Amino acid sequence: MAQFTIKDLARKLGVSPSTVSRALSDHPDISTATKKRVVEAAEKYNYRPNQLAQSLQKQQSTTIGVIVPEIRHDFFSTAISGIEEVAYQSGYTIMVCQSDETLSREVLNTQALASHRVAGLIIAISTETTEYAHLDSLIRQGIPLVQFDRVVEELSTSKVVIDDYRAAYEAVTHLAESGYRRIGHLAGQEGISLNRNRYLGYRDALRDAGLAFEEKFHIHGGYREEDGRAGAEAYLALDELPEAILAINDPVAVGAFVRFKQAGVRIPDEVALVGFSDTPAAALIEPALTTVFQPAFEMGRTAAKLLLRQFDAEEKSFEPETVILDTELRVRGSSRRKERAA
CATH class of the missing domain: 1.10.260.40 (lambda repressor-like DNA-binding domains)
Known part of the structure; x- marks a missing residue:
């Protein structure tokens, strides 16, 4: 029987x-x-x-696929923990892949997870993902998909994000109100909505504070510490340094911090720094890093809950949801009020 x-x-x-x-x-x-x-x-x-019996009966496993740019990044490892908690409580396991910030590896990961007949997929896209045929293919195959943090806005999927525009705007406003005038931005690569929204928040905050946008202080790069070091190197090559910098994330801010320190640049006396994520390293450097706290664990939990909700929904009745979670600017020593000569 x-x-x-x-x-x-x-x-x-x-x-x-x-x-x-x-x-x-x-x-x-x-x-x-x-x-x-x-x-x-x-x-x-x-x-x-x-x-195994479930997998054979449904032609689909009780495994949820997860793709992140890199597992070593504290933000993504924390988000994975949130996903795993909800998945485990609901009788699912997770299979985690990392794209290593490349589109080609992200495409291979999606193909591999689809071939393993995962029940659904949760993804934060790579820095190279400016086209998304591979994700559109998953949707057409009927594989439930939820995006978080870094998302393709054009795709009709559920999403878990923060208000990147407002978070960047508040961070730059804090710098302006603290007395900084020449404010730079170590940005991510062009083409990704997260990068674009943080840039727009940065630009508009400068405008509203009556400060000039200076193209030479707006530097595109990646998301890793080495990108922060490279950005700091580019600033050091200029005829003048920015007085403050908003970095695209904490690893980039820490990389810039280290290179400036090596060059004898005093933080925040000569250059103030603000990051994004509030990773553990932010509180360990001296002076500690001012940063935008992102609720990584809750982002993971929410993404998993949205995916489970999609499992329960009838295909014709499913309506994608976008959940925007709150952030908090955590002010520390790297952006204390600038003292100007009388």
């Missing part, structure tokens, strides 16, 4: 397989009454969870 599967149990109860899975995992989103019904039915039909 064939083993009774989760799909069979769901059909008997008139609910989705993921609801059964979460009820058996005592998930807080499932009502006590539903949990009781599921547990009683599982006992009645002698149901025992079997992931």
